[in-house]
Amino acid sequence: MKKVLFDEIHTLEKQKFLKEKMQQVSNEIHSKFTKLEKVNNCPVCQSKSIHQYTECFGYEMDICDECNHIFTNPFPSYEALDYYYNSDLKDFENKFFMDSFENRIPIFDRRILEIEKYLGRDSQLLDVGSAIGIFIEALFRKNNPFKVTACDLNQKACLYLQDTYKGLEVLNENIYSLSKPDSYFDGISLWDTVEHLTDPDRFLIKIKDLLKPGGYFFFSTPNTFSFEWGVMETDHVQLLPPGHVNLYNSKNIKIILEKTGFQVVDIQTLNASLDISYILKNYIKDSYSPLEKFILNRLKDDSIFFESFNDYLVQTKSAGNMLVIARKE
Numbered sequence: 001m002k003k004v005l006f007d008e009i010h011t012l013e014k015q016k017f018l019k020e021k022m023q024q025v026s027n028e029i030h031s032k033f034t035k036l037e038k039v040n041n042c043p044v045c046q047s048k049s050i051h052q053y054t055e056c057f058g059y060e061m062d063i064c065d066e067c068n069h070i071f072t073n074p075f076p077s078y079e080a081l082d083y084y085y086n087s088d089l090k091d092f093e094n095k096f097f098m099d100s101f102e103n104r105i106p107i108f109d110r111r112i113l114e115i116e117k118y119l120g121r122d123s124q125l126l127d128v129g130s131a132i133g134i135f136i137e138a139l140f141r142k143n144n145p146f147k148v149t150a151c152d153l154n155q156k157a158c159l160y161l162q163d164t165y166k167g168l169e170v171l172n173e174n175i176y177s178l179s180k181p182d183s184y185f186d187g188i189s190l191w192d193t194v195e196h197l198t199d200p201d202r203f204l205i206k207i208k209d210l211l212k213p214g215g216y217f218f219f220s221t222p223n224t225f226s227f228e229w230g231v232m233e234t235d236h237v238q239l240l241p242p243g244h245v246n247l248y249n250s251k252n253i254k255i256i257l258e259k260t261g262f263q264v265v266d267i268q269t270l271n272a273s274l275d276i277s278y279i280l281k282n283y284i285k286d287s288y289s290p291l292e293k294f295i296l297n298r299l300k301d302d303s304i305f306f307e308s309f310n311d312y313l314v315q316t317k318s319a320g321n322m323l324v325i326a327r328k329e
């Protein structure tokens, strides 16, 4: 399967303008809306032991000393988020997703192989937030092994999906008022979204309600217990408030899932080549130790070493994006 590399997934145009655009929209938000009260507890494990991690685009990001959760404190208000998600950043984002569409397919191919271990042919699968349909495309290239329902809030995206994929059920609906009964789906998928949610507990409970007993929830989100986070820390490109408001890790994701009625079945970090290519791109720190410099030079020059380090990160589940497989109890 094709190796995925940072520059192919995140187009150069995105890398060039994202920070600038984020800063611009954030400045508008800070001048228009009043901030909410700061919270005193970690939103995942409730520990009172939290401290400032960094500041990004005028938002304070805190970290929990107990479970290492990283979160925006205070969380952005509903009005601020509404403004953010309706700003022209959304068009900018859609464009670079379109530009990197084909390069993103292998990411989903790997995820589908995992899903197929849990869902049989013709299982009812709900894909939440299908957007421009990269996951749907990857499924249809495999002759769509499941009975898929796509849902998205964006009407344009839904019309596109309906026109493009014959036989796909498309719902232009909000998950909280979905026209499907409880305990309907064998599986639900959600890609790179939970990090955007300010109220993940409510969302996860809704997902659980839509699943049959024993049904599976498949989702991906950044993993801060990873090689790339270990190197980049507060310079990490995924520190993107008010978009990314909750950054989980492979340990504390269990806490929030168990709290909302799920049992974690497996966690995989499948695309470690993204970590390595991202770090090599940012290979600029004089502060790296001789060992770090040696390893980074080897990764740059030696493709066999690159491959074996990639395999090591996958085996030890220490790459920066995790696929979580959870089961409704």
Ligand SMILES: [Zn+2]
Binding pocket: 042, 043, 044, 045, 046, 047, 064, 065, 066, 067, 068, 069
């Ligand atoms: Zn915590």
